[in-house]
Amino acid sequence: MPNQPAEISLNRLELDKASILAVIVSLLADELKSLRYLSVHHIGSELWDASTLIGDVHETCESDQYPIAIGADSLELLSLATRVATFFNIYDSGLEDYLLRFKTIGEWAELVVNARLRGSENLTFATSGSTGTPKQCPQKWDVLVNEAHFFAKYLGPDTEQPAQRIIALSPCHHIYGFIFSVLLPLQLQLPVIRGPQALALINQRKMQAGDLLIGFPFIWGQLTRQGACFAEGITAITSTGPCDPRLIRQLRQQGLERMIEVYGSSETGGIGMRGDPESPFKLLPRWQRGSHADSLSECVSGSDYELNDQLQWLDQAYFRPIGRRDKAVKVGGINVFPASISERLQSLPEVAAAAVRLMSPLEGERLKAFIVPAEGQDDEVALKALLQAWCTCNLTVAERPKAFTFGSKLPRSALGKESDWPL
Incomplete structure (x- = not known):
């Protein structure tokens, strides 16, 4: 019998300005990393806020009003505006030209709020591939919300280990980071700590029961080598690539309560999950087995999706990924x-x-x-x-x-x- 479609939340979930601001900061930092051939750590985005000037402070007559400036030149500014407009589908509202008229990150966030009120509801994520042009992956808003709603029920107040705080170690402009560090905390009304502050919290051993860590295999490897210690009652979620079972076992020895693995992609969103690295993944409610081994079908629409991975099916709901069809591997969450x-x-x-x-x-x-x-x-x-x-x-x-x-x-x-x- 096929899986039943995910239950739709009765309460309409919508992005607030603070969440939009966090996503824009993440998008701009990622775009500048490519434009300037820098690592994200040299961008300085942890200092950006709503008042941050996007352009060059020397090109404005009001330089005293902007203590922090990204310093984007005209070509960079066009790339940054295109990246934000594409992610938030601002073109659907007809407001995309206004991005270049506004000066600060906060003004861009306000524009996104208005664009969403005018019909720019869906989002477009980009694949993390490092060869060729990243593939644009449109996602319907209701599909994203339903996935967040599913995990909110799995991790929410009615569970044995309810999440109390989100510690986000993954960038929120990726689909995985967006669902778990933007939509999930909005659904559960939880505080979020991001980036360097999140790492400092771990390194200073200030985590507490109910913390939900959002990360990926690269960062888990760093934490095992650093000998990070985890307080009782902490849950971690990993995605963007296979996490070696040895890493998970080591983290458990260091005190981590449990690790939840989510299997998915920018094209599909979450596909399956498991709580034990020795167990197979179980399909999320949105999906059922496709017409052949390496495809999935949406329960509601019946649309088929070809996967980049080869899957070994145990039955109609449980599977194991057994390797990439395109021979890519993940380095820091990026396909190479x-x-x-x-x-x-x-x-x-x-x-x-x-x-x-x-x-x-x-x-x-x-x-x-x-x-x-x-x-x-x-x-x-x-x-x-x-x-x-x-x-x-x-x-x-x-x-x-x-x-x-x-x-x-x-x-x-x-x-x-x-x-x-x-x-």
Whole structure:
């Protein structure tokens, strides 16, 4: 029997200005990261608020009114406005031109409020892929609200471990971060702590029972290596990629009460969930098994969705992802393609052969490269420096290998297949 559609909340959920402001800050920081080739930590977005000037303070006659300015030039400003207009579907209200007339983040947030009143209800998320143009993924507002409503019932006041506070370690402009650190706290009327403040709360051991941590595998790996301690009664939710069971077990040893894994994507939203890394995922109420193994069907519309993952079905409701069909891996929540990076490295005249892999959980969460030097490249120190410089100039942060190993031939198994190598 197919799953029944999710119950629709009786109370109309709507974004408030504070939530919109948080999403705009996250969007602008992410866009500037790409435009300026900086890490998000160098953007300084933790200091931005409603009064922050988006443009260059030197281009306004009222510079004294803006203690903080992003300093976007005319081309950056156009990119930032396009990013915000696309995410909030402002084009549906016809108000998109007003973004360039307003100066501050708070004025942009107010415009989004007005746009939503005029019909800009749905949202458009972007995939996190690092090759090519990110894919735009429109999502209906009611679908997002229904998913938040489902998890609000699962984590709300009528449960054994009700959430009391949201500690958000994931950016809220991604669909996962949006559902769990914007919609869920609105549904449950809970406070949210984000970004550096959230990390400081963990590092200073100021968490408390009822805290709900919203993160992803990269950050969980960081917390295990730091030896973070968790107070009794803390729940964590992970998504954006598979979380190694060893990480979850280690976090449990460090005091974490429970870890909930949510499987999904920007294209689909949440698909399934589980509370035990050894168990299969269970479909969320929106979905049923599709016409073939690697597809899903919406219960209400019957629309089919092709998945990027291969799924192993145990029955009509339970499944296990068994690998990406496109051979992508996640680095910091971003899709990267090791085979493509290997080919680019191997095209360099100094490299005879190259292999790129994701590090093991014990090694880290970044990529590593095995390099067979070309003839005459005997100085490994110089070659490593050359490769690191090339990667900095030609690869995104997530694509750059953080460890290089050199050898006379690529590692192979006894059967002749490419194999892993230790650092």
